[in-house]
Amino acid sequence: MRVEEPQVLTVSQLNRYVKAVFDAQPLLENITIRGEISNFTNHYRTGHYYFTLKDGQAAVKVVMFQSYARQIPFVPENGMAVLVRGKVSLFERDGTYQLYGYALQPDGVGALYLAFEQMKTRLAAEGLFDQARKRPLPAVPETVGVITSAGAAALQDILNILSRRSPWLRVLLRPTQVQGPAAAPDLAQAVQELDESGRCDVILIARGGGSLEDLWPFNEEVLARAIARCQTPVLSGVGHETDYTICDLVADCRAPTPSAAAELVAPRREDLLSYLEDCYGQLCLAMTNGLQRRRTILADIQGLPCFQDVNFYTRENGQRLENLIKLLHIQMKHRLEQEQGQVEKFAALLDSISPLKLLSQGYSITSRGAEVLTDASALRPGEQINTRLARGWVLSQVLETNAEDQVGAK
Numbered sequence: 001m002r003v004e005e006p007q008v009l010t011v012s013q014l015n016r017y018v019k020a021v022f023d024a025q026p027l028l029e030n031i032t033i034r035g036e037i038s039n040f041t042n043h044y045r046t047g048h049y050y051f052t053l054k055d056g057q058a059a060v061k062v063v064m065f066q067s068y069a070r071q072i073p074f075v076p077e078n079g080m081a082v083l084v085r086g087k088v089s090l091f092e093r094d095g096t097y098q099l100y101g102y103a104l105q106p107d108g109v110g111a112l113y114l115a116f117e118q119m120k121t122r123l124a125a126e127g128l129f130d131q132a133r134k135r136p137l138p139a140v141p142e143t144v145g146v147i148t149s150a151g152a153a154a155l156q157d158i159l160n161i162l163s164r165r166s167p168w169l170r171v172l173l174r175p176t177q178v179q180g181p182a183a184a185p186d187l188a189q190a191v192q193e194l195d196e197s198g199r200c201d202v203i204l205i206a207r208g209g210g211s212l213e214d215l216w217p218f219n220e221e222v223l224a225r226a227i228a229r230c231q232t233p234v235l236s237g238v239g240h241e242t243d244y245t246i247c248d249l250v251a252d253c254r255a256p257t258p259s260a261a262a263e264l265v266a267p268r269r270e271d272l273l274s275y276l277e278d279c280y281g282q283l284c285l286a287m288t289n290g291l292q293r294r295r296t297i298l299a300d301i302q303g304l305p306c307f308q309d310v311n312f313y314t315r316e317n318g319q320r321l322e323n324l325i326k327l328l329h330i331q332m333k334h335r336l337e338q339e340q341g342q343v344e345k346f347a348a349l350l351d352s353i354s355p356l357k358l359l360s361q362g363y364s365i366t367s368r369g370a371e372v373l374t375d376a377s378a379l380r381p382g383e384q385i386n387t388r389l390a391r392g393w394v395l396s397q398v399l400e401t402n403a404e405d406q407v408g409a410k
Helices: 011-023 111-125 153-165 183-197 221-229 246-250 258-265 269-302 312-352 355-359
Strands: 031-042 049-054 059-064 081-091 096-106 143-148 170-175 202-207 234-238 365-368 384-388 393-400
Touching: 011 081, 031 059, 049 096, 059 081, 096 111, 111 221, 111 246, 143 153, 143 183, 153 170, 153 202, 153 258, 170 183, 183 202, 183 221, 202 258, 221 246, 234 246, 234 258
Parallel strands: 059 096, 143 170, 143 202, 202 234
Antiparallel strands: 031 049, 031 081, 049 059, 081 096, 365 384, 384 393
16 A cells, blocks of 8 residues: 655645635635724824734734725724624735724724714814804804805705895805715815905804714814814804704804704894894983983082182182292292302402412513413513513513523513
8 A cells, every 4th residue: 555645835835725715715705703903003104904803712913904994984993892894814924814804893883973972082182172262153244154055955944044034144155065075175165265255254054964974074174173273253053953063063153953053143133123222222321321420510510619709719819829929039038148158158269369369469470472471491582471460461572581580571
């Protein structure tokens, strides 16, 4: 009996064979697995999702390529219980089997609801829902920008209410899509256009009721951030009374329905007339009270003594004026005496150092022109000199000089 030699395979051949066995199993071609996410990675460059799906006893690796991952409306997180639909196959290079995911949804919670809660938490943390940043709606707007579908019943309701309550209002309609993948960018663009136009006092975003899927464009981040950037007050009237969207939370004001939004933005003509009548009554009352107060003040002023007797202030202040005049004379006399004493003091001082006083004692002052002479050697024969005496002066001509004795002059 001949014994056959065992077949020898390469690692690549083995992995290829096992992969073919996996791929041939119909059960593994489209299978849904329940488990908990761990080791989640969103590849920053490719956009693929990589994670491990585990339960209490085992784990399996999962890869979800970017074309499938981008269709998931929420962000997977570690610890999240999910259902993953896909096919099981072998990754030949590493010889490991893994689940290639086609779809991912929360286990027990709707995917859209989870996406809504995640976005609400994230935007709330950024302060987009804070009451401090919300602005009041204008009391009496002149122009209302309306963003909704041109063929929607909600638009007709809005226009009917606006024309009935505030017929003077101008309506600027920006038709948009309100459902489907292209709706959110279109809504965001409409908000930006109306805001930048500067023509609207308030912007009203409206849509009738629907399922969470129908209203999903109003939960998109692109619309929420467009509303947050908007400088014009925004009123949201989306869905029915029980419907809440991200648009409602970030808008300056939320109305339960489109019709209620129209009523909020448009004051009734009767209410305005009543308000104006109240203002007129208050104005008249304020004017009457103001005039009465001023009449009382005027009567008090007219009753003052100065208005009853024209000589009142003259009599009351005549003696005081005389006393002030006497006091002024006394002070002026005293000041003059002080100043006169100072003058006499300075005059005596000047007299004591005056050159004229020396001249009266027999001294003289000799000068050549404007130059006062103190040294005979500075003179030359023939020069003229002027001698100042106590009384009068003498003009002389130098004959000769002697610095030690005297100057000869004629």
